[in-house]
Amino acid sequence: MSLSHVTIHYPDAAEAALRDVDLEIEEGELVLVIGRTGSGKSTLLGTLNGHVPHFTGGRLSGRVRVLGRDTATHRPRDLADVIGVVGQDPLAGFVTDTVEEELAYGMEQLALPPATMRKRVEETLDLLGIADLRAAPLRDLSGGQQQRVAIGSVLAAHPRILVLDEPTSALDPTGAEEVLATLTRLVHDLGVTVVVAEHRLERVVQYADRVVEVVDGTVRDGIPSAIFETASVAPPVLDLGRYAGWSPLPVTIRDARRAAAPLRARLGDQGTSASRGRSNQQTSLGVQISLTSASRGSSASPGVRARGVRVDYGGVRAVADVDLDLPAGRVTALMGRNGAGKSSLLWALHGTGTRTAGRVSLADGRDPAGLKPGVRRGAIGLVPQTATDLLYLDTVAAECRQADTESSRDSGTCARLLEELAPGIPGDRHPRDLSEGQKLALVLAVQLTAGPQVLLLDEPTRGLDYPAKARLADTLRGLA
CATH class of the missing domain: 3.40.50.300 (P-loop containing nucleotide triphosphate hydrolases)
Known part of the structure; x- marks a missing residue:
């Protein structure tokens, strides 16, 4: 893919969304696109398959070529056989009712033989760990499950180029690792070109061959270590490296562990082992270790109280008889794997979602549902x-x-x-x-x-x- 002097102007916008962008993406590369919120990353990705400007509107000057095809004369449907795109909002791209149908839909549009479609659907279900969701309605899936299906619907068509906008944003850590490992195998084993825009950089940077930074519509690119030296956004481990005075700065956790070896040696085993298992004491680095907020907040009056809350969708129990107190004046984190029932519980607590049984009360005793x-x-x-x-x-x-x-x-x-x-x-x-x-x-x-x-x-x-x-x-x- 190549972009030559590309500028994008949206209607009624005072500034160009992209300005004079020159970029070459080689076959078999995994390219990470970074930038601040609203910097133009999604616009850049949208130009790669002609979504911008054919669907979004606006004016494109310059040239975008994908495997020799000019997006000015080839609409997104004309590029669907070679480039697959997964947007930030999975639901916006769904056109069928169930997981299996959605995985097959793109291949149907490409007129692939039924036997090939059935084989690829099975492969994709297994690859992404969603075989048990085969017949599930898309609307009943969690956000993370929907994201896996969206990625699978593109993978099943075997495109030569994959463009993914925040592909791990709704995935739990394990799910994100599995998806990224799959993308890496496609790059290394099949020579697929992958372009990923992501804010959770610590998840993706270790896999990236090259980084493209978008800053107010302008673009620069290079190897990860060079770009992150001065990037407007960077993985948290980079800040640790600056604080510790390491050179070169670590880009991945692995880099940081290597750089930290002398520091660990200076601290010594005695100080680190003595600090283990103790709370409310000083570590050798002078950091105060305190009890978790959950244990400290146990005596606080509840802002929300749930007793026996149950949520059923047809024959599926999403929330099973939950008793929960959310302390007033506290920030409480709700954790769980994709599909564990987190969203269903939140909607039940709010009073606008399904609640099959149980009671929810606010601090004044009122039930939000009423x-x-x-x-x-x-x-x-x-x-x-x-x-x-x-x-x-x-x-x-x-x-x-x-x-x-x-x-x-x-x-x-x-x-x-x-x-x-x-x-x-x-x-x-x-x-x-x-x-x-x-x-x-x-x-x-x-x-x-x-x-x-x-x-x-x-x-x-x-x-x-x-x-x-x-x-x-x-x-x-x-x-x-």
Whole structure:
């Protein structure tokens, strides 16, 4: 693939989304695309199969060529036999009802023989560990399961180029490792070209041959160590390397472990072994070890109390008789594998999701399920995995004004919250044109405008870069 002097202008946008981009991607490379939230990563990926501008609108100058085909004269459907794309929102790309049908759909459009399709569907189900979901309705899957199906639907067609936008954002660590290991095998064994945009850099950087950084619509590329030296975003381990004064800076955990060997030797075995198993004591590095917030918060009054909560979908039990107290004034993390029932539990606690049995009560004893929407908004908020479900107006400013009005807040309250979470989002921008991280920030600002006593967040860091995650953490700590 090659991009030559590519510039993208979206309608009504003051600045170009991409500016004079020159980039060559070789066959059999795994290329990692990085950049701050809203920097233009998704636009760059969209140009590779003609989605930008054929579907999004806007004006493209310059030339994009994919295996010799010019995207100016070849629409996305004309490139579907050689390039597969997985977007940030899996649901947006689904066109069938069940997992098996979705895996086969792309191959049907390419007119592959039925025997070949059946074989590849079986291979993909096994490869991604979703064989037990074969007949499951797509709408009933967790976000992580949907993401696996979206990746599988592209892999099954055996494209020569794979473009993936945040492919691990909804996956648990084990699932992310499995998917990335699969992509790596495709690169090394079959010569497939893989282009990945990802915010969780620590997951992907060890597999990358090259890194492309997008900064305000401009692009630079190079080997990972060279780019991350001065990149606007970098894996957390790089900050550790700077703090420790290591040179060269570590890019992966493996690099850091090697660099840390002399440090471990200086600390000695005595200090490290003495610190093991103790809490509330100083380590040899002077870091205070404290009890977990869960144990410290056990005596706090509950902001939400659940007793015997059960959620059933048909014959499937998603949540089984859960007893749970969420302490007021605390930030509580809900953990579990993809499909464990985390989202179902959050919706049941919120009062708008399915609850087959059990009771949920707020600090004042009210059950959220019995509250009117306006009252519930000020008592308990929920930011869902698919943030766009809560965005329905034409501009960011309109969404914020509506939030202020519905919550009886002073004008500008929502806009100020949004600026704290994701600075610089234009008020006249359509919410659907925002990056996934910006959409999430907007929905969170809308929810916070109501001042709920309880805030539930489902995958709140999905699509956020490291600085945005830090701002979100500061906001949540301040609220608690």
